[in-house]
Amino acid sequence: xxxxxxxxxxxxxxxxxxxxxxxxxxxxxxxxxxxxxxxxxxxxxxxxxxxxxxxxxxxxxxxxxxxxxxxxxxxxxxxxxxxxxxxxxxxxxxxxxxxxxxxxxxxxxx
Amino acid sequence: xxxxxxxxxxxxxxxxxxxxxxxxxxxxxxxxxxxxxxxxxxxxxxxxxxxxxxxxxxxxxxxxxxxxxxxxxxxxxxxxxxxxxxxxxxxxxxxxxxxxxxxxxxxxxxxxxxxxx
Numbered sequence: 001x002x003x004x005x006x007x008x009x010x011x012x013x014x015x016x017x018x019x020x021x022x023x024x025x026x027x028x029x030x031x032x033x034x035x036x037x038x039x040x041x042x043x044x045x046x047x048x049x050x051x052x053x054x055x056x057x058x059x060x061x062x063x064x065x066x067x068x069x070x071x072x073x074x075x076x077x078x079x080x081x082x083x084x085x086x087x088x089x090x091x092x093x094x095x096x097x098x099x100x101x102x103x104x105x106x107x108x109x110x
Numbered sequence: 111x112x113x114x115x116x117x118x119x120x121x122x123x124x125x126x127x128x129x130x131x132x133x134x135x136x137x138x139x140x141x142x143x144x145x146x147x148x149x150x151x152x153x154x155x156x157x158x159x160x161x162x163x164x165x166x167x168x169x170x171x172x173x174x175x176x177x178x179x180x181x182x183x184x185x186x187x188x189x190x191x192x193x194x195x196x197x198x199x200x201x202x203x204x205x206x207x208x209x210x211x212x213x214x215x216x217x218x219x220x221x222x223x224x225x226x227x
Contacts, residue, residue: 042218
């Protein structure tokens with residue numbers, strides 16, 4: 001299979017920084033996505049990485065190391081509204097489908 | 111931005127009946143749409159890939175005769191759950207591929223919560 005692993009739950013404090021890790025099988029890798037999903041709602045796109053390095057977009061950054069099969073999503077200046085599930089998804093080979101990890105439920109506390 | 115709608119947002123049906131869920135890309139054309147199901151506190155599980163004008167590609171373990179998919183136009187795909195049973199109760203989410211090069215990202219609909227009694 002193409003196991004995509006991420007922590008199940010994380011807790012952080014408002015105003016702090018949190019890093020959510022994702023590891024995946026590297027064979028056939030063709031891009032990695034991070035999505036945010038609030039309970040009962042659709043996932044919304046956060047970031048896309050296909051080359052090694054850091055992609056920064058406001059308070060959110062995403063990092064990729066293809067050789068290590070590793071990515072992380074970094075959230076800065078946490079706000080209460082950031083409490084949500086964060087989904088790591090990988091595209092393999094030339095296809096269009098995504099394989100999702102189990103998601104990380106982030107709880108931001110005051 | 112790209113918007114994907116789903117209808118209905120919630121549906122309750124009796125065991126043995128069929129339910130149709132619509133997925134529409136509102137401001138872009140999507141040759142490829144995807145159907146996922148999501149159980150509480152779990153991630154998205156791909157059910158099938160829907161290609162406009164051709165048969166859907168189902169993931170292993172998904173019964174194609176139970177989950178009928180039709181992608182008749184570039185903006186509409188439908189999922190029909192036939193002879194629904196309580197174990198089919200779930201959150202069904204569609205997505206449409208609309209992002210440009212290189213991400214070709216998927217845009218997700220708001221989901222349909224199906225409850226089978």
